[in-house]
Amino acid sequence: MDQALAKTASSAPLLSVDGVTLQYKTPDHLVTATYRVSFDIQRHERLVLLGPSGCGKSTILKAMAGFLHPVEGRITLKDRVVEGPGPDRMMVFQEFDQLLPWKTVEQNVAYPMRVNGIGAQDAKERALDALAKVNLSKFADAYPHMLSGGMKQRVAIARAMAMKPDVLLMDEPYAALDALTRRKMQEELLQLWDDIGFTLVFVTHSIEEAVVIGSRIVVLSPHPGQVRAEINCAHLGLNERASPEFAELTGRISHMLFDGQNVAH
C-alpha cells in the first residue's frame, strides 16, 4: 500500500477542495458548516474525513458530490470545477433506502450505467461482475426489500463501483450496521480496494474506522469544520488494530478532536 501511495504522491491531485466555506439555511439561521477547508485527493488514495457530529464532514462530501455549492473557494475534479451531481462521482449513502425498490438487485446496479448510455448487455455484464465482487451473485434477481441492511449497502457499493467513477464518495455507509457486520464490510471494502484500487473519500465519526479504512485522514475540528490535521495511516489496517502504534494514533487523533478533554471512547 505504501508503494501505491508513493507512486502517485508527486502527480497532480485528482480532486481538490480549495478553501471551501459551506453554508446552509435552517428556518431561523444561516449556518456555516465548514470554514475554508482545503485538502487534495490523489488517485488511488483512501481519504477519510473524520470529525465529531456536526463538524460538516457530510456537508463537504455533499459539496464534492455537487449537491451543494461553496459560498467561498472551489472544488475541482481533474481541474474542472464541480457544478452539479454526476456519475463521475458516485455516492454511497448511509441510509438503506438508497436502492430503487422497484428494481431487482442486478437492475439496480445496471441502472446508472443504462442512464449514461451503456448498452444493456454491457451493463448487465458489468453489474454481475460487480455483484460477484461483493459476494452477492446469488441475489441478483432479488428485490432490495428481501435483503438485510448489510447486503443493501454492498449492493449500493457494487452499483457505485460498476460505474467506474473517478472517485467513490461514501457517507458513513456502515453507521447503521451492527458492529460485527460493520467489521466484515470494512474488510470487504479493503479487499475490493486491493483488487481495483479505486479512489475513495469516506466520511465517518469513528476514529477506529478512520484508521482502518483510510490511507490518509483529514481530521476536522468541531463546528464549524476546519482542517485540524492530515494524517497518513496506510500502514495501519484491520490486522494492526491491537498494535501499540494503532493505539498511539487513535489516542493522538482523539486528543486533537477533543482538545485533551477526558472523553471516554
Added chain:
Amino acid sequence: MSQTRFPLPLRPEIEFDVTAPKELGDVAKPLSFFEKLAANGAVRRGVILIVVALIWEMYARFLDRPLSFPTFLDTLEALRDGFASGIIPARLSVTLQTLVIGYFIGLTIAAVLTTVAVTSRLGMDLLSTFTAMFNPLPAIALLPLALLWFGLGRPSLVFVIVHSVLWAVALNMHSGFLSVSETLRMAGRTFGLKGLRFVFGILIPAAFPAILAGLKIGWAFAWRTLIAAELVFGVSSGQGGLGWYIFEKRNTLDTASVFAGLLTVMAVGLIIEAVIFRLIEAKTVRRWGMQRG
C-alpha cells in the same frame, strides 16, 4: 464482583430432561376440512351472498309485488335475457368506452399538472389551489354546465369524468412525489438524471403506491359519476349506457331488469377494483415490498 452493594441470591443450577416430541402426540395436527373452509375468505363471502340471495327470494315472494320488488330468480332471468339479447353488453360497452376516454384524459392532465408542480414553485401553487378549489366539488354538479357547453352526448359525460378523476389523482400523485425520500432523490441525481428523466426514472416509480391509490380513488369516482350522469340524461346519439338502461327499464316498469342493471353496475365495479387493481398491486408495489399484502 463479590462485594457489590446489591447482594445476589445464591441459587442452584438445574438441568431438565425434555420430553421427546414424539411422546407428546401429534405436534402438527392437520386442520379439519371445515376449519380449512372457514379460513378461506372467498368461501365465507360466498356463504354471505347465498344467504342474502335466499332472504331476498323469500321476502320478495312473501311481498308478492314484482313491480316494485322482483324476486331474486326473476332478476337473474332478466339478467340472463339482457345478456342473451345483447342489450346489456352493448350498453356496458358504451359506458366503458366513455369511461376509458374520460379516465385517460383525466390521468394525462393530472400527470402533466403534477409534473409541472414538482418542477416549479408556480406549478405547485397552481396545483394546490386548483385541487383545493375543485376537489370538494361533486363532478355531477358540473353536468348542467357541461350540457350547456358540449350539448347532449358523450363529450359532456367525458368532461364530467375528467373532472372527477383529475383532482383525486393529481392530489395523490403530488403527495406521493413529495414523500419520495431525499436519499432516493440524491441517488437519482448522482446517476445524472435530470428533468423529465428524473420524474420518470425516480419520482413516478418511487411514488407509485400513492399514485396507485389515486388511480383507485379516481376510478371509483369516475364509475359512480358516470352511472349517475347517464341516469340523468343517458342517451348520447341514440346510444345509451348502463345508466340509461336502468332508467329506460324503470320507465317501462320492468323492475327485474332495473335490478339486473344494478347488479351489472356492482359486478363491473367489483371486478375492476378487486381483480384488475389487485393484479396491478401484486405485480408492482407488493412485489417491490413497498406495500404489504
